[in-house]
Amino acid sequence: MFEPIPARRAFEEVCQQIRARVASGALKKGDKLPPERSLAEQLGVSRLAIREALRSLENAGIVELQRGPKGGAFIRGGSDEKLTQLMQDMLDLGTIPLSDLTEARIFILDSVTRLACERATEEDLDALEENVRLNEEVVESGDANARLQQAGEFYRHLAAATKNKALIIVVKSLTDIMRTVLSKMELYPSKELTQSRRRLMQQLRQRNPDRAAAEMRAHLQKLHDHVSTHSKSRNLLNSSEVVTSLDLEL
Template sequence: MHAEGSAAGGRRIFERVRDAILDEIGAQRLNPGDRLPSERALAEAFHVGRHAVREALRTLEMSGVLRFAKGVNGGAFVRERSGEGVGQSIRDMIVLGRMPLEDLMAVRVNLLMQAAELAAQRADDEDFAAFDANIAETVRCLEMGDPLATIDPLVEFNRVLGRASHNLVLSMLIDSVAEIVADVLRVYRLTSEIELVAPRRAVVAALRARDAAEAARILTAHYAQTTRYVLSRVNSAAKPDA
């Protein structure tokens, strides 16, 4: 008899459970938002111990396939399309000092430029309405003078641009990077000391004109400035807020 998690048929037990759950999702018998059976029910269904089930679920959470919720209606759920698993891995590496923040910021610019190029071709009325709403919310939050209040709309612009590309992989990557950048801004409570609204309006105007080159030019200049600003403040901060 093999112990839980030991090799069985070339694969450890938890890997068989993980692969079986992935098969259910791939066959659309489990869909985004669906809640999985309890650990006990899964253990009985797969004829394994609960430890193997728990390890399989933890692996699927780390890869971004599942999310967990607490409470009476909690449990393991199939995640909506998201790059959160990737984002968590990158965030951990930055915290551990194994990945420079500069690298993340450089990737952000490149992803946004690719998104702008596609959005200039593919963005529709719904996307432009989302851009307009986001910029209006950014203006409102900036007028409040609260650095924390401005973070969500500022970062949301990245996500709106990602969705406007109508490329799922690109959108997921931008979502992941945007959330990490938002974490940095929250920790250091960076104030908005550079112009943030006019460049975004100019980008959207270029996208409406289907001018990918102009949108990319404005994006490059604007995010080069914001990157320098963020890195200078982070590097000069003696200690971030808790």
């Protein structure tokens, strides 16, 4: 099943062989890898190298390690959390300026909105409408954390309406990151978000991609402009002046 490999950097070579078999389709989601001892014998490496490799693949979201009599190492479908963490780390380290992230988000969600306008089912639109209603409730309640949560859920519903798995994952990652960023800022309850969402919903219902995308861009541009004006460095995340006179929305 596997080929013996040199001892040098053995665990990385083990990872590479398993990844290669996943890429070729020989290993699929849900498949169980051979026991640790068997893998070590097939690959000609120590069991320690196998354990290191499995931990590495588990951290990458490729393998799930289950305990118990029926446990073992199983191929999983990957994890969007890894993409989110990678982007979050790059943002925190200053590799990606916050203004670059908010700019990219505008273009990505423009496309998502247009695609959702074409592909959304009535069930998708109803879910979005319900989110707008819930958002209105939390805005009235003044609960900033709940408002941030509901705002993020809207983007997830919108991405789901595209029926594009790649976009769903990217939007989820961007939304999770922006929620983390904005949770560090002082947030004020605002009715502006609900009003914008209702206008957007009207255009989605009417299947008007240009107007729907324009509404989305206008909404997201506000945050991007504010970020760009103040700073293009990660220091903005630690600044208490980020939200002082603006009702910035997710």
